[in-house]
Amino acid sequence: MAQPIDINSVSVDIDNSPTMEIQSPIEPVRTQTTDYSEILRRLAGIHAAYVPCFTICISLDFLFTMMTLVVGSANIHGCPLEPMIPTYLVVSSVFNLLSIVLSTVACTCHLRGKDKDLTGFFFVIFASIAIIIIQLFRFIWLILGTIWVFKNFNQVDYNPYNTQSMYCQAGLYQYAMLAIVFQYITPLISCCCKNFPFRKQT
Structure with missing residues (x-):
């Protein structure tokens, strides 16, 4: 007949018992989001x-x-040789003025944090898209102006x-040539001025 076991006399060495480490098969997923609004601002030159x-x-x-x-x-009829030259200057300046106004207002809103609310955010996005469209139009218009002048x-x-029939007012024609050359150079300078990090904003 089996003798009863005294439970009080049984000791278990827990420290020397083998342990098992269970690793979770699911690893944390790291997600990275892209701020498309910032990309639009940079393309439009709003990110200062x-x-x-x-x-x-x-x-x-x-x-x-x-x-x-x-x-x-002032010289809208001053170039019978190519009547589109003064028209080119007027249209180019009007669209550039519109781009300056949109860029200034949108950049001010962004720097002051007004684009944190929904209305300001949509205005900055709308201004960015409008500026990009205007710049595309001005690029095509610049190519046409280059053809008309040169x-x-x-x-x-x-x-x-x-x-x-071959006459064109001297100041008008020479200014148009200089303006076209200047417009090919200034986008690079302007892009560097607006986006180059001279110092960090506080």
Whole structure:
């Protein structure tokens, strides 16, 4: 007959007993989201890394735009050789002025944190898309202006008393040439001014 076991006399060494580590088969998933609004702001030039430089670039662009508008509108009939030259200057300056206004207002809203609410956010996004569309139009318009101006480079006559059909007012034509060259250069300078991180904003 089996003898009863005294439970009080049984000892178990827990420290030396084998242990099993159960690893969870599910690892934490790391997600990374893309801020498309920031991409739009950068493309539109609204993301200003250095406010004083952005202000200087916008001011110079505004002065150039107003000069172009004055020269084009004051000589709207001053180029029988190519009547589209003054029209090119006027249209280009009007769309550039619209781009400056949208960029300035949207950048101010962004820097002041107004785009944190829904209305400000949609305004900044709308302004970014509008600026990108305007810039695309201005690029096409610049190519057309280049053709209108430089195709007549060898035929232009600055003397209105010689041949009227080949006449173009000297200041208008020369300014149009300089404006076109300037517009090919300034996007690079403006992009650097608006987006280059000279110092971090506090």
